[in-house]
Amino acid sequence: MKKIMLGAAPLAASAGLATAQTNAPTLSLVAESQAMIWNAVTLDRGRIFVSGPRWTGSRGPQLALLDGKGRAAPFPDVAWNDWSPGKDPASTFVDVNALHRAPNGDLFVVDTGSPTFGGAPLPNGAKVVRIDLGTDKVIRIYRFAADVALPGGYIDDIRIHGDTAYLTDAGRPGLIVLDLKTGNARRVLSGAPSVTASNRPIVVAGEVVLAPDGKPLKVHSDPMELSPDGRYLYFGPLNGPWSRIETQWLDDPRANSADHVEPWAELPPVGGTAMAPNGDLYFTDLAENAVKRRTFDGHIQTIVSDPRLHWVDAPYLDSEGSLWLPVPQLDRIGIFHGGRSKIAWPTQLFRLTFNGTPTK
Known part of the structure; x- marks a missing residue:
């Protein structure tokens, strides 16, 4: 396993940064790796967790805890990170795509269940694994039936309100509603325009990102956030635009949720998002290598733009208000370039603050 370098010095705010803020932000390099292509990060009491999908070519654990000695330790243990072709995927990570800490502190890990990009989930492979971070033990596995985790699908991200996960x-445009008490899951908005990618291209570094078939990459329902009070779910395809729906219409299996979808925001193609307690939405603008903020009243501000922030995925907003930014460079993955990776190693993880103080 390659080592992770922790605790690097902050990068100078003058090094290629552009900002609309009067007090310049600071990007601190927290960790870097010659092995893991991390697209997700979360924190718990100072501990840093990262993960990276198998299809990217990421090596090492699917889910790792970065320790103070510069090592990426398999989390919650080696067995959960020991899947290989032919092994039972029911109780191991096949392809971790997302991490999310619930309001109660539990860590929810989304496993697409497919080791290949666009492939069908393995039987019992698609799941959400719930980990108690007080004990670091798996306390429940939510498995998805074949009519929920569809062939060609890619279960992407998760948000939680009460006893319901969204x-x-x-891959197969739609949303999934998961009852965290019963474990029952069902699809909603399958194939609806609000979750289906348009022909709007995803542009990074001035180039259109192409899928393995050579056509412009389309990523259906991908980013989403819950309003701080849990009333609304905001969502859309990666290339926008975003819609919203009151969660009551998702929670009621008798409701026709498509009748209650509303337009919400015209956002550019984004790598990932985080919502602040005041309703501000932080998002990563792929075309501009930027982190931006959409305020609750709809105004958009550029916080920082930097060439090192090349396809920032799934930022994490910590309790102090700092943004953690994993940089997997997903458009440079080999499958998008005829099998030849263009990753600029090492991959990096940054923390964004303003003049040493947290973002607001």
């Missing part, structure tokens, strides 16, 4: 499917 997930996106980036």
Whole structure:
């Protein structure tokens, strides 16, 4: 396993940064790796967790805890990170795509269940694994039936309100509603325009990102956030635009949720998002290598733009208000370039603050 370098010095705010803020932000390099292509990060009491999908070519654990000695330790243990072709995927990570800490502190890990990009989930492979971070033990596994985790689907991200989890499917457009008490899951908005990618291209570094078939990449329902009070779910395809729906219409299996979808925001193609307690939405603008903020009243501000922030995925907003930014460079993955990776190693993880103080 390659080592992770922790605790690097902050990068100078003058090094290629552009900002609309009067007090310049600071990007601190927290960790870097020559092995893991991390697209997700979360924190718990100072501990840093990262993960990276198998299809990217990421090596090492699917889910890792970065320790103070510069090592990426398999989390919650080696067995959960020991899947290989032919092994039972029911109780191991096949392809971790998302991490999310619930309001109660539990860690929810989304496993697409497919080791290949666009492939069908393995039997019992698609799941959400719930980990108690007080004990670091798996306390429940939520498995998805074949009519929920569809062939060609890609269960992407998760948000939680009360006893209900909401997930996106980036491969087969739709949302998934998961009852955390019963474990029952069902699809909603399958194939609806609000979750289906348009022909709007995803542009990074001035180039259109192409899928393995050579056509412009389309990523269906991908980013999403819950309003701080849990009333609304905001969602959309990666290339926008975003819609919203009151969660009551998702929670009621008798409701026709498509009748209650509303337009919400015209956002550019984003790598990931985080919502602040005041309703501000932080998002990563792929075309501009930027982190931006959409205020609750709809105004959009550029916080920082930097060439090192090349396809920032799934930022994490910590309790102090700092943004943690994993940089997997997903458009440079080999499958998008005829099998030849263009990753600029090492991959990096940054923390964004303003003049040493947290973002607000």
